Each structure stands twice: as structure tokens, then as C-alpha cells.
Amino acid sequence: MGRQRNTIFEALLAEYDLTHQSLADEVNRVANDIFGRPGDCGDRHVRRWISGEVRWPWTKYLLPLERIFDRPAQALGFVPRGKSSATLPRPPRPAQQEEEPVERRRFITASAATTVVVALGIDQTPARGRLSMSDVDRVHERIGRMDAHFFAIGGGPLHSVSTAYIARLREALDGCTYGDRVERALHSAISSLYASAGWACHDSGDPTQAALLHTASLQSALLAADPSGTARAWSDLAMQARLEGRHREAVQITRAALDNRRARSDPRIAALLHARLAIGQARIADRAGAARSLLAAERAYDRVDTTAPAPTWLSFLTPAELSGLAAITHQALGHYDRAEAATVQALHLLPGAMRRNKAYYSVQLAELQLAQGEREQAAATVTDLDASSLDSRRITDRLATVRRTLTA
Structure with a gap:
């Protein structure tokens, strides 16, 4: 032969x-x-x-x-x-190898987090052996399921799930063998998990921990030499600065992210960054700058190839989200009528599966209606809102404030 x-x-x-x-x-x-x-x-x-x-x-x-x-x-x-x-002899495995199945079943024990792990099918990455890109693909698939969980009901226990998964991937980095491409991809996955954990903390009302996690996300993205992950981390850090009232710093961070050539050339990332830049500029009373940035966000999104799948972390960026971000910009500028119209449009365009985002913009609509003295409309908005399945302290706290205002 x-x-x-x-x-x-x-x-x-x-x-x-x-x-x-x-x-x-x-x-x-x-x-x-x-x-x-x-x-x-x-x-x-x-x-x-x-x-x-x-x-x-x-x-x-x-x-x-x-x-x-x-x-x-x-x-x-x-x-x-x-x-x-064809039949090979089977020498006994060393004792530590016998224990590996038990080790690989260990993940986290907190009940709520364990429920999420089981529901999403998140299992472990091997801590020994050779890792391939197929292993990394499975990691990213699990991260995608976690992102979908966040968009559906909020952060909840995703902080502990994400950080436990990060610890597992770091074990893999230390204990496995792999090539350069796999190493970079693992750091990119860790960056994504840090970002998810940061948003989960933000959703749970823990901004201090969120800031630390977003910084860690940037560090891992730089290790991965991942322009998309780096732009995401900068965008999250800008968001964090804005939420903490450091609006000029938020604008500077977002502009620095837009200086990244990959960020500018990727229309989805560019649209998100320009939309968030508009909010920051509105907060520092740069009306002309905010208007230019909103227009730039629309033009960037017009270049998006909607037939190509978006990265899971960017799947929320749709025309609905752009309308919602434009509404936040108009609200910061004091244009409450425009903000209300843009929020209504966002709610109309949002798919039903994104229950967290629907609740977020429903609360925002009620807040805008109250700001304009439309108490009956605000009452109707919150009456129609079912937040029972949400796991987002950030949204439920704002909703409680609206309800207290209506009953005062």
C-alpha cells in the first residue's frame, strides 16, 4: 500500500x-x-x-x-x-490524574450562582493538558449565554459566576500547555468575563467593585492584544466615570477609545462610543458636541452589516439601544420632550427577550413623564411594567423611587 x-x-x-x-x-x-x-x-x-x-x-x-x-x-x-x-496497554494513571474528574466538577457553591451555572450549561475548562482553539470557542459560547442572561433579567449572581469562571481560566493558563494564539484568546475571554462581572456589579449597586473589574478587563484585553476588547474596556470605564459624576473624564476616556483605529473602523463599536460620547458631552453642556456625536453614531450604525452576527457583548446595540442612548443625551440637555419620544421609540423597537432593557427604558420613560408633570402617564407606564422576574437592583431601586413619587 x-x-x-x-x-x-x-x-x-x-x-x-x-x-x-x-x-x-x-x-x-x-x-x-x-x-x-x-x-x-x-x-x-x-x-x-x-x-x-x-x-x-x-x-x-x-x-x-x-x-x-x-x-x-x-x-x-x-x-x-x-x-x-490495535489494542494498546493501559498503564495506571498517576494519583493526581485519578482525582481530576472530581477537581473538574468543582466550580462554585453559592446556591443562586449554582442555579445560573446549571441553567446556562456553564461547565469547566480543563486545568491540565493541551488547550486548543476549540476549548476557547466553548469558553466564548458560555460567555455568550451569560451575556444573554444579563440582557434578559439583569446581573444578579453573574458577578460570582463570572469571577469563579475567571479563576478557572487562570488555572488553565497556569496548568495547561497551549500555543500563542490560544494564550491570546484566553486573555481575551478573561477580559470579556471581567467586563460582564463589572456590569453585574453595576447592576447590583456596587460601583466600587465594578470599577476594579472594568480596569482588570482593560489589562486582560491589552495582554490579549485585542483591539475590540480594549475598546470595550475603555467604553465601560468611561461609563463608570460618568456614573460617578466625573463627566469630563468620561469624555476624555471615550475620545481616547475612539483614537483606536480598530474602534473607528468597526461600525458597531464606533456607534456605541459616539453615542456614549454624546451623553458625556451633554453632561458638560457641550450641546454642539453632543449633536455631532449623535449624528456620528447614526452614520456609524448605517455602515453595520446587519447580515453578519455581532459579538455577543454588542448584541444589545440595535436601533432601539441607539434611540435609548439618544434619549439619555436629550434628557441631560434638558430636552425632555425629545427624550420622551426617543425612549418611546426604543421601547417600541426592543425585542421581547431583552426584558432587562425594556424595564430600564420603561423606568426612564416614567421618570421623564414625571419631570414634565405627566403623572397619569407615568402611573400608567409603571403599572404596565412587570419587574418581578428582574434581578437588577439598579432598575428596581429607580422603579421604587418613581412609585414613591407617585404616591407622595
Whole structure:
């Protein structure tokens, strides 16, 4: 039979971001764990396995390969010499490996957070072995489910879920092996989790902790060399500054984020940053600047390819959200009629699944109606609002204030 290239094995090396030499080094390391002595694998062996010159490596190489890729030898594209060679001997795993399944089931024990973990299907990333981009893709999928949970009902226990998941990913960074691309992607995932945890704290009324988490998000985004994550972190820090009354600082931070070429070239990110810049400018009474920024946000969003999926953290940025942000700008400028009209438009455009955002803008509408003396309309707005399923102290506190005002 002629030589046949092992394309399955070759594809796995690409997926796991492994060079021939780095795989050989990993085989030697795992061989030492299995047999108690260093292996003698070199890059030449790997090339021969890929080329098909060696179709069934020696057991001293196959056992480590099976453990590295977590699949049997034949699933790696290798072809046994005969029936007897297809069954490999199974040396006992070291004691610490026996304990690993228990370790991998450990996550967090707080009841509310555990409920979220189970409901969203968030499990753990391995703390040992070789990580591939497939592992990172699974991490981002779980982060996406967490973001969807936030948009549906609010932050709630997501702070503890996110920080526990960050701790797990840091264990993976310390205990696993991976290539440069996987390392950067893990730091990017950690940055995203810090941002989610920051918003959860913000939603729960803990601005001090939120600020620390947004700063950590920026640090991880810089480690990942991730322009999108960096722009997100700067945007969150600007939002934090604005909520703490540091409006000029918020404007400066947002402008710094817009100086990032990637932020300017990504229409979704640019639209968000320009819209938040408009709010900051309105708060410092820069009316002309706020108007220019609102227009820039609209023009940036017009460039969005709506057929392409948005990053999960930006999935909230729709025409509805832009209307809501414009309403906040008009409110800061004292244009309550325009703010009310923009808020009504936001509520009309919001999808039903974004219950948290609907509640947020419903409360905002009631506040604007009260500011204009429209008590009956405000009462009707809050009567129609069902906040029973929300887990957002920020929204429920504002709603309570509106209700107290109406009953005073």
C-alpha cells in the first residue's frame, strides 16, 4: 500500500496550535508522567507521522498522543499494523490524574450562582493538558449565554459566576500547555468575563467593585492584544466615570477609545462610543458636541452589516439601544420632550427577550413623564411594567423611587 498523508493528525496540530517541535516536547513531557522517564520524541517523528511514512507509532508515543488529544489512536488518523497492535496497554494513571474528574466538577457553591451555572450549561475548562482553539470557542459560547442572561433579567449572581469562571481560566493558563494564539484568546475571554462581572456589579449597586473589574478587563484585553476588547474596556470605564459624576473624564476616556483605529473602523463599536460620547458631552453642556456625536453614531450604525452576527457583548446595540442612548443625551440637555419620544421609540423597537432593557427604558420613560408633570402617564407606564422576574437592583431601586413619587 502506498504512503498516505495523515490529514486528520495534521488538522489536529493546526487546531491545537502546535508546531512539530512543540508537539514532540509535549509527547516527551506526557511520556515522563506515564512511564516515569523522559521520552525521546523529536520533530522528525512528528513529520513522519504526518507524511504517512509511519502509520502506527510505537506505544511509547501513541499513549502520550492519546492523552494529549483526548481521543484513541485510530481517531488521530493512525492505522494499526494488525488486530493485536490495535489494542494498546493501559498503564495506571498517576494519583493526581485519578482525582481530576472530581477537581473538574468543582466550580462554585453559592446556591443562586449554582442555579445560573446549571441553567446556562456553564461547565469547566480543563486545568491540565493541551488547550486548543476549540476549548476557547466553548469558553466564548458560555460567555455568550451569560451575556444573554444579563440582557434578559439583569446581573444578579453573574458577578460570582463570572469571577469563579475567571479563576478557572487562570488555572488553565497556569496548568495547561497551549500555543500563542490560544494564550491570546484566553486573555481575551478573561477580559470579556471581567467586563460582564463589572456590569453585574453595576447592576447590583456596587460601583466600587465594578470599577476594579472594568480596569482588570482593560489589562486582560491589552495582554490579549485585542483591539475590540480594549475598546470595550475603555467604553465601560468611561461609563463608570460618568456614573460617578466625573463627566469630563468620561469624555476624555471615550475620545481616547475612539483614537483606536480598530474602534473607528468597526461600525458597531464606533456607534456605541459616539453615542456614549454624546451623553458625556451633554453632561458638560457641550450641546454642539453632543449633536455631532449623535449624528456620528447614526452614520456609524448605517455602515453595520446587519447580515453578519455581532459579538455577543454588542448584541444589545440595535436601533432601539441607539434611540435609548439618544434619549439619555436629550434628557441631560434638558430636552425632555425629545427624550420622551426617543425612549418611546426604543421601547417600541426592543425585542421581547431583552426584558432587562425594556424595564430600564420603561423606568426612564416614567421618570421623564414625571419631570414634565405627566403623572397619569407615568402611573400608567409603571403599572404596565412587570419587574418581578428582574434581578437588577439598579432598575428596581429607580422603579421604587418613581412609585414613591407617585404616591407622595
